[in-house]
Amino acid sequence: MSWLPPLLVAIPLLAGAAIAGGDHVTPTPIQQAVAVAAAAATAALSALLLIHVESVEVVHWFGGWKPRGGIALGVDFAVDPFAAGMCLAAAVVVLLALVYSLTYMKEEARIVDALFLSALGAMCGFAMSGDLFNLFVWLELMGVSAFALTGFQARKLGPVQGAVNFAIVTTVGSFLLVLGIGFVYARTGALNLAQAGEALKGKPDGLVIVAMTLVLCGFLVKGAVAPFHLWAADAYAVAPGPVCAVLGGAMTDIGLFGVARSWWTVFSAPFHGHAAGDVLLWLGIVSALLGAVMALLQRHLKRLLAYSVIAHIGVMLAGIGMLEGKALAGSALVFVSHAFLTAALFLVAGLLLLDEGTIDELRLYGRGRAGLGAIWLAATIGLVGAPYVGIYLGHGLIDEAAAHAHREWIPPLLWLSSALVGAALLRAGGRIFLGRGDRADPLLGRELDEDPVTRDALRPLLVGATWVALALGVVVSVVPGIDRRVEHAADRFRDRTEYAGAVLHGTPIAPMPSLPFEVAHSSTETVLYAAGAVLLAFLLALVGLYRERLAGGVASFPARLLAPPVAALKALHSGVVGDYVTWVVVGTAAVGGAWALLLR
Numbered sequence: 001m002s003w004l005p006p007l008l009v010a011i012p013l014l015a016g017a018a019i020a021g022g023d024h025v026t027p028t029p030i031q032q033a034v035a036v037a038a039a040a041a042t043a044a045l046s047a048l049l050l051i052h053v054e055s056v057e058v059v060h061w062f063g064g065w066k067p068r069g070g071i072a073l074g075v076d077f078a079v080d081p082f083a084a085g086m087c088l089a090a091a092v093v094v095l096l097a098l099v100y101s102l103t104y105m106k107e108e109a110r111i112v113d114a115l116f117l118s119a120l121g122a123m124c125g126f127a128m129s130g131d132l133f134n135l136f137v138w139l140e141l142m143g144v145s146a147f148a149l150t151g152f153q154a155r156k157l158g159p160v161q162g163a164v165n166f167a168i169v170t171t172v173g174s175f176l177l178v179l180g181i182g183f184v185y186a187r188t189g190a191l192n193l194a195q196a197g198e199a200l201k202g203k204p205d206g207l208v209i210v211a212m213t214l215v216l217c218g219f220l221v222k223g224a225v226a227p228f229h230l231w232a233a234d235a236y237a238v239a240p241g242p243v244c245a246v247l248g249g250a251m252t253d254i255g256l257f258g259v260a261r262s263w264w265t266v267f268s269a270p271f272h273g274h275a276a277g278d279v280l281l282w283l284g285i286v287s288a289l290l291g292a293v294m295a296l297l298q299r300h301l302k303r304l305l306a307y308s309v310i311a312h313i314g315v316m317l318a319g320i321g322m323l324e325g326k327a328l329a330g331s332a333l334v335f336v337s338h339a340f341l342t343a344a345l346f347l348v349a350g351l352l353l354l355d356e357g358t359i360d361e362l363r364l365y366g367r368g369r370a371g372l373g374a375i376w377l378a379a380t381i382g383l384v385g386a387p388y389v390g391i392y393l394g395h396g397l398i399d400e401a402a403a404h405a406h407r408e409w410i411p412p413l414l415w416l417s418s419a420l421v422g423a424a425l426l427r428a429g430g431r432i433f434l435g436r437g438d439r440a441d442p443l444l445g446r447e448l449d450e451d452p453v454t455r456d457a458l459r460p461l462l463v464g465a466t467w468v469a470l471a472l473g474v475v476v477s478v479v480p481g482i483d484r485r486v487e488h489a490a491d492r493f494r495d496r497t498e499y500a501g502a503v504l505h506g507t508p509i510a511p512m513p514s515l516p517f518e519v520a521h522s523s524t525e526t527v528l529y530a531a532g533a534v535l536l537a538f539l540l541a542l543v544g545l546y547r548e549r550l551a552g553g554v555a556s557f558p559a560r561l562l563a564p565p566v567a568a569l570k571a572l573h574s575g576v577v578g579d580y581v582t583w584v585v586v587g588t589a590a591v592g593g594a595w596a597l598l599l600r
Contacts, residue, residue: 001052002060005077007045008087008124012038012094016117023110035098035113042120043091050084054485055512057502059130070504072192078130078503081489082332086127086257089339090250092472094120097242100347100465103458104354105240112149112243119145119246123254130503132181132215132266133191135258136174139222143170146251149243150235162238165577169231172584173221180214183207184266193265194500204270209599212267212276213592216259217584220591223255225317226287227587229310230572230580233294236306241350244302245343245469248309253335256313260320260328264494275598279591280321285413287314292420294569296427296544299444301349301359304428305342308383308421312338312391315414319398324405329483329490330397333476337391340473341379345425347466348372348379352432354457361428362444366435371463373433375470380429382474384422385415386534387527388519393477396522397487399529411525415533422537427544437545483520488512 015038019031052058058079061067065074094116101112122142129135151163185191187207188199200208217228224232232252236244259280267276291311298304312334319331353359356367368376382390395414402410430436476482492498492509501507572579 001049001058004045004049004052005058005060005079005128006062008042008049008091008128009121011042011045011121012117012124013121016114016121019110019117020114028110031110031113032098032102035117036095036102038117039091039095039098039120042124043088043095046084046088046091046124049079050081050088053079053081053084054489055509057499057509059503059506066506067192067195067504070195070198072190072195072504075134076130076192076503077125077128078194078499079128080492080499081485082257082493083127085332085336085489086254087124089336090120090123090127090254093246093249093339093343093469096343096347096465096469097246100242100245100350100462101240102461103456104242104350104462115145115149116246119149119251123250126254127257130193131191132184132193132196132262135262136177136181139177139258140174142251142254143167143174143222146235146247149246150239162234162236165580166231166235168577169228169580169584170222172581173218173228175218176214176221176584176588177218180211180216180218183211183214187211192503193261194503197266197269197496198500198504200266201269204599206596208267208270209595210592212271213588213595215262216267216280217588217591219255219258219262220283221255221584222252223259223313223317224252224310225255225283225313226290226310227583229287229291230583232310233303233306236309237300237303239302241302241346241353244305244346244349248305248346249339249343252309253313253316253339256316256320256331256335259317260331260493263320265496265499268496271599274323276595277321277323278598279594281318281410282321283591284314284316284318284321285410287311287317288414288417289314289420292417292424295421295424296540297444297569298424299361299441301352301361301428302346304361304424305345305349308345308425309338309342311417311421312342312383315391315395315398315417318410318414319394319401322398322401322405322407322410324401325490325494326404326487327398327401328494329487330394330399330401332486332490333394333397333482334391335394337382337394337473337476340469340476341382341390342473344375344379344466344469344473345383347462347469348375351459351462351466354459354462361431362440364432365439366432368429368433370433373429375466376425376429376433378474379470380422380425380537381534382470383425384418384534384537385530387522387530388477390474390477391418392526392530393483393520393522395530396520396526397483399526400523403523403525411529415529416536419533419536420540422533423540423544426537426541430541430545438548441544441548443547478519480519481515481517484515485512488515
């Protein structure tokens with residue numbers, strides 16, 4: 001099946017080109033049908049590829065340029081279950097966004113369709129690429145599509161400013177990445193991931209540390225990991241709902257795939273132990289907690305959801321940073337559930353804008369429809385990780401890996417992050433859909449204006465796409481046998497020797513053992529953590545709703561205590577792109593310094 005991976009890239013890219021090229025010739029319904037069919041075909045082929053690669057590594061060499069003697073001159077796609085699964089998740093999210101956009105963004109539908117498809121092709125190419133430079137190329141194509149999707153309403157100042165901040169900061173990340181790639185090539189003479197990893201075995205010198213710092217920090221900028229995250233809320237706040245669904249559901253998270261792929265195939269060769277992973281682990285924990293706290297301070301729903309994305313990216317990065325197979329599997333499952341649940345919440349925000357002309361939590365007081373409220377509540381419970389709902393199973397695998405590594409302090413911090421995010425979402429839902437709580441809250445951010453979308457959108461189609469996204473995200477933790485299969489895929493992903501053998505020498509991988517199809521059973525500790533996180537989320541949501549009504553002595557002290565750190569956090573997220581670039585530079589220097597101290 002080595003012919004299949006190129007189709008996952010070719011179909012969306014060619015369909016997008018056809019839509020853009022026939023903009024003034026082909027009738028709109030035909031172009032929309034082409035877009036939806038291309039995304040659906042990509043999803044179907046990704047599912048077929050995922051089934052096939054469970055027991056075999058599919059490697060496609062373009063032009064037939066296969067390696068000889070372990071030396072790769074050609075460009076390859078190397079597909080394992082993680083790569084195929086990421087293609088499938090991205091394709092389904094884009095498909096739902098395209099269906100949603102058919103009438104939601106009627107005026108810009110053709111442009112949006114082409115950009116969505118080019119982004120999908122780039123995401124699939126990135127996930128499957130076995131070449132370090134081509135990871136960069138696909139990431140840049142993805143970035144160009146994302147910039148255009150964020151700021152295509154160029155007649156308005158907000159989208160332009162958000163897109164410019166997005167473009168400048170992530171372009172700095174691209175410079176870091178391409179410089180790191182240059183250093184890897186200077187040391188190894190190779191760009192192929194497997195060959196570079198083989199060349200770096202036993203060579204843990206200063207140049208390799210610099211190369212690793214630049215490459216991984218470049219991916220962390222794209223993945224909106226603190227302190228590189230500052231661009232994300234600005235971009236999400238101005239992009240339309242379906243665009244945010246793709247950005248938050250797949251495109252931002254995919255930077256973490258780059259971190260994992262480049263670490264285990266290239267940089268794990270010279271560096272052993274957990275020293276390198278500890279830096280990633282702490283970056284993940286800080287991102288999770290900072291994103292959750294910032295979510296609590298937002299009244300603009302898309303900014304709130306942007307910080308929710310950052311918090312969950314932190315949870316996933318913490319799982320990767322533990323450098324354990326079970327934790328990596330947990331991060332993968334969190335990614336899948338988070339992708340669909342986050343997409344559902346952004347699509348709900350789009351519907352609120354359609355119905356009421358605003359997505360400001362305080363202005364929407366009591367105006368939300370009950371059906372949307374049910375989606376919002378279910379998605380929130382899934383993102384908190386209630387037992388056997390949404391991200392719960394992934395969270396549980398990370399918990400088990402932490403316990404096995406005698407790092408019992410990790411799960412409470414990650415569950416606290418989920419509870420804080422859940423509190424922010426429940427507070428917003430309580431105000432919007434139930435009309436509960438105070439009508440004003442000075443701790444929340446300032447009001448942001450957003451132009452309402454067209455009123456003649458086909459609402460049932462929008463609601464249907466939102467329900468599908470919700471259902472896909474909620475059921476991940478109860479899919480029979482998914483935990484064992486993802487753990488096996490994670491062990492394959494981490495096996496650099498097996499990967500190199502399959503890519504460079506065509507060596508068959510070990511077949512997948514027979515695994516049962518049964519719903520996963522998690523530990524009592526994880527069940528208690530999950531239940532506690534849900535309870536804490538509801539309690540904090542109630543405090544957020546009624547904080548201003550509490551007795552003066554009870555409310556005034558916390559307000560005075562929280563005012564300075566809240567002001568500092570808001571000042572940090574200033575909206576000034578120069579500040580954001582400064583934090584990228586400072587963060588890269590700090591990460592590199594930490595690795596220089598830990599790895600020498």
